[in-house]
Amino acid sequence: MAVLDTKLLRDLRRLWAQSLAIALVVAGGVSTVVLAVGSLRSLEETRIAYYERYAFADVFALARRAPKTLLDQIAEIPGVAAVEGRITKLALLDIPQLREPVTGQFVSLPESGRPILNRLHLRMGRMPDPGSVDEVVVTEGFAKAHAFPPGSHFTAILNGRKRELIIVGIALSPEYVYAVGPGDRMPDERRFAIVWMPEKALATAYDLDGAFSSVSLKLLREASERDVIKRLDALLDRYGGQAAYGRRDQTSHAYLDHGLDMLRNMSRTLPPIFLLVAAFLINMTLSRIVSLEREQIGLLKALGYRDATVAWHYVKFVIALVAIGIVVGGMAGAWLGTYVTRLYGEFYRFPFLVFAQSPDVYVAAAALSLGAAIVGAARAVRDVVTLPPAIAMQPPAPPRFRRLLPPTFAVHKVLSQSAVMMARDIASHPIRTMFTMAGISLSTGILIASLFLNGSMEALIDVTYFMSDRQDAVVSFVERRPRNVVNQIARLPGVLAAEPYREVPARIRKGNIERRATISGRPNDSDLSRIIDTHLNPVVLPGTGLAISSWLAQVLGTGVGDFVEVDLLEGQRRTVSLPVTALIEDYFGIQGIMEADALARLMREAPAVNTVSVSLDPNARDQFYDAVRRLPAVSGIALQRVSLANFREALAVLVTTMANIYTGLAAVIAFGVVYNTARISLSERARELATLRVLGFTKGGVLRILLLELALLTLLAQPMGWAIGYGLAWTLEENMAGELMRAPLVVEPSTYVVASAMVAAAALFSALVVRERVNRLDIVEILKTRD
Numbered sequence: 001m002a003v004l005d006t007k008l009l010r011d012l013r014r015l016w017a018q019s020l021a022i023a024l025v026v027a028g029g030v031s032t033v034v035l036a037v038g039s040l041r042s043l044e045e046t047r048i049a050y051y052e053r054y055a056f057a058d059v060f061a062l063a064r065r066a067p068k069t070l071l072d073q074i075a076e077i078p079g080v081a082a083v084e085g086r087i088t089k090l091a092l093l094d095i096p097q098l099r100e101p102v103t104g105q106f107v108s109l110p111e112s113g114r115p116i117l118n119r120l121h122l123r124m125g126r127m128p129d130p131g132s133v134d135e136v137v138v139t140e141g142f143a144k145a146h147a148f149p150p151g152s153h154f155t156a157i158l159n160g161r162k163r164e165l166i167i168v169g170i171a172l173s174p175e176y177v178y179a180v181g182p183g184d185r186m187p188d189e190r191r192f193a194i195v196w197m198p199e200k201a202l203a204t205a206y207d208l209d210g211a212f213s214s215v216s217l218k219l220l221r222e223a224s225e226r227d228v229i230k231r232l233d234a235l236l237d238r239y240g241g242q243a244a245y246g247r248r249d250q251t252s253h254a255y256l257d258h259g260l261d262m263l264r265n266m267s268r269t270l271p272p273i274f275l276l277v278a279a280f281l282i283n284m285t286l287s288r289i290v291s292l293e294r295e296q297i298g299l300l301k302a303l304g305y306r307d308a309t310v311a312w313h314y315v316k317f318v319i320a321l322v323a324i325g326i327v328v329g330g331m332a333g334a335w336l337g338t339y340v341t342r343l344y345g346e347f348y349r350f351p352f353l354v355f356a357q358s359p360d361v362y363v364a365a366a367a368l369s370l371g372a373a374i375v376g377a378a379r380a381v382r383d384v385v386t387l388p389p390a391i392a393m394q395p396p397a398p399p400r401f402r403r404l405l406p407p408t409f410a411v412h413k414v415l416s417q418s419a420v421m422m423a424r425d426i427a428s429h430p431i432r433t434m435f436t437m438a439g440i441s442l443s444t445g446i447l448i449a450s451l452f453l454n455g456s457m458e459a460l461i462d463v464t465y466f467m468s469d470r471q472d473a474v475v476s477f478v479e480r481r482p483r484n485v486v487n488q489i490a491r492l493p494g495v496l497a498a499e500p501y502r503e504v505p506a507r508i509r510k511g512n513i514e515r516r517a518t519i520s521g522r523p524n525d526s527d528l529s530r531i532i533d534t535h536l537n538p539v540v541l542p543g544t545g546l547a548i549s550s551w552l553a554q555v556l557g558t559g560v561g562d563f564v565e566v567d568l569l570e571g572q573r574r575t576v577s578l579p580v581t582a583l584i585e586d587y588f589g590i591q592g593i594m595e596a597d598a599l600a601r602l603m604r605e606a607p608a609v610n611t612v613s614v615s616l617d618p619n620a621r622d623q624f625y626d627a628v629r630r631l632p633a634v635s636g637i638a639l640q641r642v643s644l645a646n647f648r649e650a651l652a653v654l655v656t657t658m659a660n661i662y663t664g665l666a667a668v669i670a671f672g673v674v675y676n677t678a679r680i681s682l683s684e685r686a687r688e689l690a691t692l693r694v695l696g697f698t699k700g701g702v703l704r705i706l707l708l709e710l711a712l713l714t715l716l717a718q719p720m721g722w723a724i725g726y727g728l729a730w731t732l733e734e735n736m737a738g739e740l741m742r743a744p745l746v747v748e749p750s751t752y753v754v755a756s757a758m759v760a761a762a763a764l765f766s767a768l769v770v771r772e773r774v775n776r777l778d779i780v781e782i783l784k785t786r787d
Helices: 003-014 016-053 070-075 140-145 199-205 225-239 251-292 294-302 307-348 359-386 417-428 430-451 453-468 485-490 550-556 596-603 618-629 640-653 655-684 686-694 699-736 749-775 779-783
Strands: 059-067 080-086 088-094 102-109 121-125 135-139 153-158 161-172 192-198 211-219 473-482 495-510 513-522 546-549 563-568 575-584 591-595 608-616 634-639
Touching (some): 003 016, 016 251, 016 307, 016 359, 059 225, 070 080, 070 211, 070 225, 080 102, 088 473, 088 618, 088 634, 102 153, 102 199, 102 634, 140 161, 161 192, 192 199, 251 307, 307 655, 430 453, 430 655, 430 699, 430 749, 453 655, 473 485, 485 495, 485 608, 495 550, 513 550, 513 596, 546 563, 550 575, 591 596, 618 634, 634 640, 640 655, 655 699, 699 749
Parallel strands (some): 135 161, 513 591
Antiparallel strands (some): 059 211, 088 102, 088 153, 121 161, 153 161, 473 608, 495 513, 495 563, 495 608, 546 591, 563 575
């Protein structure tokens, strides 16, 4: 073994604690890369395989009643590979021992029993017999929520008539990975079910024999989705067709895509930050180690070792530390990635998971870590190369002290002797002080970036569920109803207030950018579901014009006073130009809002409603639920308190879990930075501290000087860390925002407190270790060092 390699092993043993801390910081960076990229690839591969194996459709459309003979014409549209018509209807379900009404999305099964598109993955049981009138298959989440095994019964109100149904199978479908009921924001497996029923039975119940109300298309690879949708709309128009849409606007796919986008953006934002901190720590540590080993470097050069050989020795030291970090980080990242993949798989109820074997992820993580480490070590290696042997073998010149304060200011009368010595040391080493504070600041910053999400999500909840949508329930109808239906709802038991809303699907366009959105018509005196602007102030809708989401305005590149083109996708399907009159703040989806009468005039129809928001007497909820069940026109009811509970549960499963993982990794990095700062400071000042001991200072007095400096630098670094943390939080929030959901940037004061407390805890632990080292200082050995 070469002499320098022997020295390398001895250095690693001698500096094992600092080396381990650096390796843990590198491991934190590596694990974030492997975790984020590995889990994202696995989930994307799972989605692709799920969609392909079960023939998830590319285009979807609804109609009031279209003859099956039309399917042949649809199949002839250029670019269409497969087409399947079916019946889809919303209906209320009566579930034993559940007071709240439950909504079922009924979907017909073809006579063959096996759909061509959007095929089912049976978890338990069997498919219904094509000739049966009461056998159904339900989604797994609904069955588990009610502990329904095959053979269970429930009641459904189909077209105004009660029907007793029996569950013969439990299944999953790529079409309903994320199933949201009418009026809801979040999936509610207790109160919303997908129910597959033989086509003959469902057609008989809704008088749709020989007809379909929904069609799905699979396209060829080279097909133009836009052209296919245009031709499909033309064919369905005379049959009450609603505007067709592609996967991008399909609810389940859109929400799944948004979830993966959030994971993707986290993988692009946090790992580079962690690796940057690792590079900074290596630079700071190695530079100070080189400074401490000046004489050894000079002696090696004097003995004939070339500059490149000595520099390579220190590069190998860095490579050894990074190698340990890569191994530990790779193993931790693989385990965490598997955990996150399973977590997402359970939330979205994938029937299987494809764990992508991606050696390139590990290679990329290792290369990034090694690259960051070498960049961090470049300055120290340069110092090794440029240091002449004669100068290196001499002790460094002592710092030049000068008075900073006026002679009349007696510092020793204000500060203790230990504090004065500490202040002089800080002032005489400004570069070292700056780098130490920068390292601690970065530690605080990455902790804030990992912790801030909870505060942002609470702000989202406060604005959405308490400032804007303050209703207790939203009643949805199968079809639009005359506006006076609100009076009927207002007379139901337990209703304290009721407000009508009309919703129209539309495409909103500015130039060549367009988005599909819903335009909601609301009364001017709306109070249950308030409209608020970007400053969180209530908005009074004008008699003309369109208020749009601030996010939609950003996407379209428009603002108040500009005109946008609106394609109305219901009724006469006109294209109109409307002025933007206000920008509204909503954190879920994108939408347009108009005054109700203005929307009725735009649609050229009598005032109508799709939904009614109600405020309920808490003591009369059960009577209200019973009354709603008796209304055949009602397709579902969304409960605000249940939606909020489901949102918090989803947060706990996905966002909070990911934030906790990254917080844990950030805490490891923060500890590594602070611990190395303390240990290197001890190494640099060992001779000085030993001299103080000889001069009569006690162990406690010596320790006080060292720890006062660490405490002061940790304290002074916090404001800079808070600023860095806010900037990182802003970057993360911007990258994670999307059309389906976004959160305001809110960094709670408690977030700063917790981040600083964690750094302080790392400093305290480091102080305990340093105290042990100071107590064991070998004064004679240290003072043998030649001056």
